[in-house]
Amino acid sequence: MNAVVALLAEWSAERGLVAGFEEEGVPLSCEPALGSAEELAREAASRSALGLGIGGDGERLVLGIAASPRRPYLVSSLDRSREFGRAAARVAAHRPLPTPDW
Amino acid sequence: VLVAGVDVGNSTTEIAVARVEPGREPEWLLVLRRATTGSKGSAECADGVAELLGRAERRLGQRADLLLLAELHPVETALLELGRIEELDLARTAIARPASATPSGSGVAVGRLRALAELAGEPEGSPVVAVVEEDFEVAARALREARTRGWTIAAAIVRGDDAVLIGNRFDGAVPIVDEVEDVARLPLGALAAVEVAEPGGDVEHVSDPLRLAVLLGLGPDEARAARHAARAVSGHRAAIVVRGASAGAPPRPAPSAPVTLVGRDGGEIPLDDRSVAPAPGEIVAMRGAAGDRDGLIDLFYRALPAPPDDPGFARRLARRRAVAIAVLARGSSGGLLESLAELAPAGARIVARESEAAVLGTSTTPGAGRTPFVLDLGGGTVDLHRAGDDGEQAVSTAGAGELVTRICAALLGCDAAVAERAKRCRSALVETPFVLHHEDGSRSFLGEPASARALARLCLLDRGELRPLEAVLAPEVWRGLRRAAKRDVIGRNVRRAIDAIGGVPSGELVTLVGGSACDAEVVDTVAAELGDLDVAVARGDVLGRHGPRAAVAVGLVLAGGSR
Numbered sequence: 309m310n311a312v313v314a315l316l317a318e319w320s321a322e323r324g325l326v327a328g329f330e331e332e333g334v335p336l337s338c339e340p341a342l343g344s345a346e347e348l349a350r351e352a353a354s355r356s357a358l359g360l361g362i363g364g365d366g367e368r369l370v371l372g373i374a375a376s377p378r379r380p381y382l383v384s385s386l387d388r389s390r391e392f393g394r395a396a397a398r399v400a401a402h403r404p405l406p407t408p409d410w
Numbered sequence: 411v412l413v414a415g416v417d418v419g420n421s422t423t424e425i426a427v428a429r430v431e432p433g434r435e436p437e438w439l440l441v442l443r444r445a446t447t448g449s450k451g452s453a454e455c456a457d458g459v460a461e462l463l464g465r466a467e468r469r470l471g472q473r474a475d476l477l478l479l480a481e482l483h484p485v486e487t488a489l490l491e492l493g494r495i496e497e498l499d500l501a502r503t504a505i506a507r508p509a510s511a512t513p514s515g516s517g518v519a520v521g522r523l524r525a526l527a528e529l530a531g532e533p534e535g536s537p538v539v540a541v542v543e544e545d546f547e548v549a550a551r552a553l554r555e556a557r558t559r560g561w562t563i564a565a566a567i568v569r570g571d572d573a574v575l576i577g578n579r580f581d582g583a584v585p586i587v588d589e590v591e592d593v594a595r596l597p598l599g600a601l602a603a604v605e606v607a608e609p610g611g612d613v614e615h616v617s618d619p620l621r622l623a624v625l626l627g628l629g630p631d632e633a634r635a636a637r638h639a640a641r642a643v644s645g646h647r648a649a650i651v652v653r654g655a656s657a658g659a660p661p662r663p664a665p666s667a668p669v670t671l672v673g674r675d676g677g678e679i680p681l682d683d684r685s686v687a688p689a690p691g692e693i694v695a696m697r698g699a700a701g702d703r704d705g706l707i708d709l710f711y712r713a714l715p716a717p718p719d720d721p722g723f724a725r726r727l728a729r730r731r732a733v734a735i736a737v738l739a740r741g742s743s744g745g746l747l748e749s750l751a752e753l754a755p756a757g758a759r760i761v762a763r764e765s766e767a768a769v770l771g772t773s774t775t776p777g778a779g780r781t782p783f784v785l786d787l788g789g790g791t792v793d794l795h796r797a798g799d800d801g802e803q804a805v806s807t808a809g810a811g812e813l814v815t816r817i818c819a820a821l822l823g824c825d826a827a828v829a830e831r832a833k834r835c836r837s838a839l840v841e842t843p844f845v846l847h848h849e850d851g852s853r854s855f856l857g858e859p860a861s862a863r864a865l866a867r868l869c870l871l872d873r874g875e876l877r878p879l880e881a882v883l884a885p886e887v888w889r890g891l892r893r894a895a896k897r898d899v900i901g902r903n904v905r906r907a908i909d910a911i912g913g914v915p916s917g918e919l920v921t922l923v924g925g926s927a928c929d930a931e932v933v934d935t936v937a938a939e940l941g942d943l944d945v946a947v948a949r950g951d952v953l954g955r956h957g958p959r960a961a962v963a964v965g966l967v968l969a970g971g972s973r
Binding site: 333399402 | 512574866867
């Protein structure tokens, strides 16, 4: 099991996500996949040791919580992958999100 | 006839409407309240009263015939805060900045500030602190190359949130602080000290003035001035201090006390915020940084509370030197009675002194019998009313609920509206999306996950909602500070008022009314403050249904009925 899993239909977000997680010191594993951001986030959360999964498609990045699969926990546009990665890593590390971005 | 008892307080105006017939008990119809318009006793107060009477008329379908008032003693209350004197002084010798939630490396390092681009040139013999605005990959490559060519990179200061990324690609041991927004304004060429402590720790070199002076090459005179910079960064995990342009210039003489108090005897004393505020009536005027004021009835001041076991927090607050000052001064009534008389067909009549009314109204509390000592804990003042067979006595002390709100705002770094809620609500830390950590250390589980905004933050539990605060405080610590603010202001002013009337006899009943008495924590605070007096401290419940509210307004109706 990986700490946090990202399933990405659009690979361009990977660099930003990885950098955001690295800065916060939280391990992330990214895999290519097919589907909508929300579906992928649900799938990724079910595979994560922390119950936190990221899904990405051509438009959006979504953070899902396995314990609350109905609603995305964080959502961002694809072009803010670095900020989104940092915020998602902070959720995993139980650190407050930077305001006022979120 | 329909009468309305009207009580205009410093922050709240209340009316009690009742039908009164000779020889009968009043039939209580309605109690309404709103924020006071204008300062207490001034003509502007009539606007607020008119609005309340209009509301009562719509609810009852009938207009109040007669307004019953207490004797008017117009007063002004104000809250003042001293400026951040030390920060001005600090700018002269140094730029000191706590920085970074996620720094890289550890330890302290000193060097001259150099922009990353400058490191492409010939290496300097002495260590440098790189100032980085570039993206992490570019920055890490430039730092690696510069080191290979002979530069000594002692530390780095980064604008973005990139410290760990740069450290991982350059050198994980070198202290790197990030999230320094205004790196472009740092004086290149100046000497800078950068310190990063281990996770969970605080800086220990740059927060020591003497060590800081050695690091930055300041002389013995300036080491004393360096205390401001040291204080500004103490209690943080990462910090930078840059030697200012005017360091080395002779130090200015220490500024004299910013506020001077004038005593009843005309003597002037400098305000020392660590001292105990003098008794009501001792100070008649103030001069200086917080404005000049005459005709003071009371003046009260208080430095911000700090958690006893967190010296870093205490030093951070001390830097702000925030002092809250409340003043109570005589005002002018400017035709309030005349304005109010126009609002009712039978006009307005003064029927009692405020103390008399407060005691009459509070005495309607079930089980109280007569309540000879009434403490009115309001927004602007704590008023003590005593009504005995030998007449009435009243003391007003400056500083009550609003001063507590100001102190909460300063501690939390929030605005007054948030502080007003923070003063009254319990808080909890959202530990995970599903777990709340409460003020008493207990945990509870949430059915729905807390919002991402609330995560890992101290939140107010406000009417079933979680309202995140900016301040980084444990719930237990915040509870301690909030209670200390109430004790320091309301508890202290209760004591000053009781001392001023010569004490309360053992075994006597002291009844609390007013808006601040709605807060159970305030009631506890006052009971604890009066613990040594062996008196019964109880909360009023006016007419058995209004809680500690509307005591004076109800008392005025009772006083009017007996005349």
